[in-house]
Amino acid sequence: MTNGVHTNPKGRSQMEDETMIYRSLFPGDVFAEIDRLRRDMQESFDYSPSIRGIGRGGFPAMNVGGSPQSIEIYAFMPGVDPAQVEVQIENGVLTISGERKSDLPTDKTQRSDVHIAERFTGRFRRVVTLTEDADPDAVNAVYRDGVLHISIQRRAAAQPRRISIQ
Amino acid sequence: MNETKPSTNEQRNTRPEAAILPPVDVIEDKSGITLIADLPGVAKENMHVRLEADTLTIEGEVTLNLPQGTEATHAEVNLPRYRRAFTLSKELDSEQVRAEFTHGVLKLHIPKAAHAQPRKVDVHVG
Numbered sequence: 001m002t003n004g005v006h007t008n009p010k011g012r013s014q015m016e017d018e019t020m021i022y023r024s025l026f027p028g029d030v031f032a033e034i035d036r037l038r039r040d041m042q043e044s045f046d047y048s049p050s051i052r053g054i055g056r057g058g059f060p061a062m063n064v065g066g067s068p069q070s071i072e073i074y075a076f077m078p079g080v081d082p083a084q085v086e087v088q089i090e091n092g093v094l095t096i097s098g099e100r101k102s103d104l105p106t107d108k109t110q111r112s113d114v115h116i117a118e119r120f121t122g123r124f125r126r127v128v129t130l131t132e133d134a135d136p137d138a139v140n141a142v143y144r145d146g147v148l149h150i151s152i153q154r155r156a157a158a159q160p161r162r163i164s165i166q
Numbered sequence: 167m168n169e170t171k172p173s174t175n176e177q178r179n180t181r182p183e184a185a186i187l188p189p190v191d192v193i194e195d196k197s198g199i200t201l202i203a204d205l206p207g208v209a210k211e212n213m214h215v216r217l218e219a220d221t222l223t224i225e226g227e228v229t230l231n232l233p234q235g236t237e238a239t240h241a242e243v244n245l246p247r248y249r250r251a252f253t254l255s256k257e258l259d260s261e262q263v264r265a266e267f268t269h270g271v272l273k274l275h276i277p278k279a280a281h282a283q284p285r286k287v288d289v290h291v292g
Contacts, residue, residue: 060206061206061242061243062240062242063230063238063240063241063242063243063244064238064239064240064241065232065236065237065238065239065240066236066237066239067233067234067235067236067237068235069235070233070236072232072233072236074207074230074243076206076207076242076243076270077206078204078205078206078269078270078271079204079268079269079270079271080269103191103202103271103273104191104193105193105195110195111195111196112193112194112195113193113194113195114191114192114193115192115193115194115199116190116191116192117191118189118190118191119189119190119191119202119203119204120189120204143269145206145207145208145209145210145229145269145270146204146205146206146207146208146269146270146271147206147207147230147270149230151233
């Protein structure tokens with residue numbers, strides 16, 4: 001650009017940026033400003049429906065499903081030592097808790113820069129209320145590819161049964 | 167290392183199926199860059215790391231092996247695929263990338279080219 005107007009990295013001219021600041025000073029435009037922010041965010045999120053890679057629920061992300069015979073729970077907890085994970089069923093409530101250690105450098109003497117730190121670290125705990133027919137004595141838990149799969153059988157009595165007519 | 171974002175609509179249209187953006191840690195030290203990404207549910211054979219020109223793409227397909235007749239009632243991981251791309255800067259030696267994938271965590275080490283590594287110059291007093 002000529003005549004002294006510089007382009008900032010986003011490609012917007014300085015003039016436009018100034019207009020925006022000026023405009024936002026008027027209280028009536030607060031909503032317009034929020035709307036603009038929302039659109040900007042939407043735009044950057046656009047090509048990925050879930051920017052964090054996990055849902056709102058936090059860590060671990062969970063998928064829950066079921067069949068007439070069982071309840072299937074998948075907890076996405078990559079890089080967790082299975083020995084450090086506790087799975088508990090009490091009064092029909094399933095609790096998954098544990099800790100994930102940080103992979104970021106802790107040694108201050110080694111010079112390193114952390115450019116992005118998005119991965120979850122620390123203690124976690126998630127709770128799922130099970131249906132009444134869940135059998136706490138028939139639970140199977142497997143940790144594979146960073147996913148903890150918990151399969152809970154439903155009690156036979158609760159399964160649909162066809163009654164033959166005499 | 168910068169994240170690559172689709173800048174034009176054309177790019178967006180040619181982009182394949184929607185994918186989850188995996189969370190990453192990126193750490194740089196004098197030897198190079200370490201990238202750690204969470205891709206739970208991806209088996210080793212479904213994990214792909216691609217280098218094209220200066221773009222590093224990590225992509226993985228999720229396989230959960232749901233038992234027959236299972237219906238999902240709640241899903242936070244609701245896409246079958248992870249994908250994320252990064253632009254590598256010139257001083258990184260893309261020929262020497264080392265990759266490790268365990269328990270759904272991908273660890274990549276991209277060393278700096280020898281000429282870009284800091285060197286100590288000895289000063290001799292004559």
